[in-house]
Amino acid sequence: MKRWDVLVEVSPRSEIADPAGTTVERALRALGFSGVTGVRIGKAIRLEVAAADEADARTVTEQMCERLLANPVIEDARIELRAAVAPESSW
Amino acid sequence: MKRWDVLVEVSPRSEIADPAGTTVERALRALGFSGVTGVRIGKAIRLEVAAADEADARTVTEQMCERLLANPVIEDARIELRAAVAPESSW
Numbered sequence: 001m002k003r004w005d006v007l008v009e010v011s012p013r014s015e016i017a018d019p020a021g022t023t024v025e026r027a028l029r030a031l032g033f034s035g036v037t038g039v040r041i042g043k044a045i046r047l048e049v050a051a052a053d054e055a056d057a058r059t060v061t062e063q064m065c066e067r068l069l070a071n072p073v074i075e076d077a078r079i080e081l082r083a084a085v086a087p088e089s090s091w
Numbered sequence: 092m093k094r095w096d097v098l099v100e101v102s103p104r105s106e107i108a109d110p111a112g113t114t115v116e117r118a119l120r121a122l123g124f125s126g127v128t129g130v131r132i133g134k135a136i137r138l139e140v141a142a143a144d145e146a147d148a149r150t151v152t153e154q155m156c157e158r159l160l161a162n163p164v165i166e167d168a169r170i171e172l173r174a175a176v177a178p179e180s181s182w
Contacts, residue, residue: 001126007100009135010135011135011137021136024159025138027159028159033140033154035092035140035141035142035151036138036139036140036155037138038137038138038139039138040136040137040138041136041137042134042135043132043133043134043135044101044132044133044134045112045130045131045132045133046102046129046130046131046132046133047116047128047131048127048129049126049127060126063124064122067122067124068115068118068122069115
């Protein structure tokens, strides 16, 4: 079993209102960042998982998204995987 | 001015406690995902920014992190940039 570094990005679906994102966008504009648009705020979940290969690691992560990490009615989940170079590594 | 798709990942610094991550890790184990370790939960902030080139887009995004998006005492910010292929694009 190899270790895999995983990033799960859980973001509000595009058709769902994101009041936190709207508020942050307004605040950035008020601070003078006039070129900013489309602010959306989601969760960035980092974890390590033990799996035989990358496909297996992805399958396990998808199951974790379905069971706990994301609510598919209002959220999209995007998964990034990378072989862990050392215990507790990050990238 | 080109448009740039930006992802800012704001995560709790490694020496800072992350009770939400600890709780999610315990819940994943309880659901049978025994190979999971090191769960940390941060924010995934997506936005578009107008800038002349990639270096300029990165500079503006770093300023937004310093001014509003991240608290450097307890959080790390990681920036990913990509040229926007179309208005409101995502990747």
